[in-house]
Amino acid sequence: MSIQTATRMVLTPISRVAFRPVVEGREHIPPDGPLILAANHLSFLDSFIIPLMTPRRVAFLAKAEYFTGTGLKGRLTRSLLTGLDAIPVQRGGHRTAQESLELALEVLNQGGAFGIHPEGSRSRDGRLYRGRTGVAWLALASGAPVVPVAVLGTDRIQPVGARLPRPGRITVRFGAPLRFEQPPGISVGRARRQVTDDIMAAIQHLSGQQPAEAFNDLALTP
Structure with a gap:
């Protein structure tokens, strides 16, 4: 048994008891083939919850410091990040982001x-910030479908600065x-901006968050 399978077998029932997740739209997840899951971000917990609630393995980027x-x-x-297929990356400038x-x-x-x-x-204030165009770069370069995802409630379960999550209820919606x-007829840069804005609009429709109309200055990816 792989560490990924073992991790999901252990963490999935624990998360269902602790967080009583409501999962909507799981039928929108293709069973195989390349797939991008584009989600809002309210808590450190999000990148753990989404792979556990998705009916297939999902890789996320994670700060290299978490592995050391x-x-x-x-x-x-x-061990948890390895079991959830997280990919360690160094934080840095544009070159590092492109390598990611x-x-x-x-x-x-x-x-x-x-x-x-x-x-x-x-997001520190619960609003949905403008998307960086890395998601559009991936979508256009790979041709993979993009499933918008809204995760709600994780900011109450593990707010920014909290060391450990607490019990509560979360909702995960797949669009x-x-x-x-x-x-x-349009430039690559403009196309990426439009694709990103369309993806963020789909996430906002699922999450109901107030759009911030600005970028998150603490963003990791372009």
């Missing part, structure tokens, strides 16, 4: 599912898949 911690907490975090996207593209080219938070970092192609 020491002591019991460090070993536990590293290329790692994600490898997952998609191998027929896997990849999760991304287009806002780049957790209908979106497909994109490079439109003729």
Whole structure:
């Protein structure tokens, strides 16, 4: 049995008891083939909950520091992230962000599912921030469908700054898949912006969050 299978077998029932998740739209998840899950981001917990509530393995990017911690907490975090197919990345500038996207593209080219938070970092005030165009880069480069995802309640269960989650109820909503192609007659940059805005509009429709009409300055990805 792989560590990924074992991790899901252990964490899925625990999360169902602790967080009493309501999962909607699971039928929108294709059973195989490349897939991008584009989700809002309210809590550190989001990248754990989405893979556990999705009926297939999903890879996410995670800060490399999470894989190098020491002591019991460090070993536990590293084991959980490895078991959930997290990909360690260094935080940095544009070059580092592009390298992260290329790692994600490898997952998609191998027929896997990849999760991304287009806002780049957790919302501190509950609003939905503008998406960075990395998600559009992935969608146009891979041709993979994009399933918008809204995760609600994780900001109450583990707010920014909280060391551990507390029991509560969460909701995960999967929307209908979106497909994109490079439109003729417009620049690549403009196309990526339009695709990203369409994806964020679909997430906002699912989450009901107030749009921030601004970028999250703490974002990790472009």
